[in-house]
Amino acid sequence: MVPGHPMQDHTMGNDRTLRESLDGVGFALMDTIHAITALYDNYIWVAEGDGRALVVDPGEGAPVTAFLERHGLTPVGVLITHHHHDHVGGVEELLERFDIPVFGPAAERIASVNRPVTDGDTVEIEAIDARLAVLGVPGHTQGHVAYHGHGVVFSGDTLFAGGCGRLFEGTAAEMHRSLQRLAALPDETRICCGHEYTVKNLEFGLRVEPGNQALARRLETTRRLRDEGRPTVPSLLAEERATNPFLRTGVAEVARAAQAWAGRSLDHEEEVFAALRAWKDSEG
Numbered sequence: 001m002v003p004g005h006p007m008q009d010h011t012m013g014n015d016r017t018l019r020e021s022l023d024g025v026g027f028a029l030m031d032t033i034h035a036i037t038a039l040y041d042n043y044i045w046v047a048e049g050d051g052r053a054l055v056v057d058p059g060e061g062a063p064v065t066a067f068l069e070r071h072g073l074t075p076v077g078v079l080i081t082h083h084h085h086d087h088v089g090g091v092e093e094l095l096e097r098f099d100i101p102v103f104g105p106a107a108e109r110i111a112s113v114n115r116p117v118t119d120g121d122t123v124e125i126e127a128i129d130a131r132l133a134v135l136g137v138p139g140h141t142q143g144h145v146a147y148h149g150h151g152v153v154f155s156g157d158t159l160f161a162g163g164c165g166r167l168f169e170g171t172a173a174e175m176h177r178s179l180q181r182l183a184a185l186p187d188e189t190r191i192c193c194g195h196e197y198t199v200k201n202l203e204f205g206l207r208v209e210p211g212n213q214a215l216a217r218r219l220e221t222t223r224r225l226r227d228e229g230r231p232t233v234p235s236l237l238a239e240e241r242a243t244n245p246f247l248r249t250g251v252a253e254v255a256r257a258a259q260a261w262a263g264r265s266l267d268h269e270e271e272v273f274a275a276l277r278a279w280k281d282s283e284g
Ligand SMILES: [Zn+2]
Pocket: 082, 084, 140, 157
């Protein structure tokens, strides 16, 4: 652990649990979802049920094992969204202690993955009653996958609260398609993403769309949460559709702002998306 960077975990209280969306699959999985802070601004997700835990994108091992011990949880599986070290760096350490399946994108070289998955697959972990659909969402990396089920999507570095991941390996067109795919999930889907970038994302969003009142309100709430040292995730997909500029490429004010920044007319949403991504990148 980084000295001076206290490990924290954040448990969503019952008001933010996912019981209402479980719909006949039993309450074993995702009774409670925890966001463990790791590295600098990463989130490792732990979905808990019946004393068992599913761990998502463990970029570090120590905070996860400490968390599991503190809560008396046995890990029954790991989900990996993409190959970046801050999402997989802790897997080996977990595997040294636990013989568990590690699901991850077949299209990426990740040594610790022992259950490669691809778009259209379903991840099933009986011990925790988990059934999650694998969605191929290239753009940030070429093989990036998201896991959707039980009213939750683990979106890694594709869809963030208020923003989206950088295009390290994919094209803007691919990322736009991937985001559109996630945006088509049900309104009440909880977005469990890989990083705490929300304030900066929403500040950018407000520069794109200064007239968006819902966005201004969300930024205020988000700043308050951060001032209190609390996570701003998970967010709701409905909230993302209303305030995340990267999901709003079809909105006239967003398209106008992107065109003004690009200095030319943009004829397709995909081009609006590409301009927004380049604009955000140019601001560091
Ligand atoms: Zn990444």
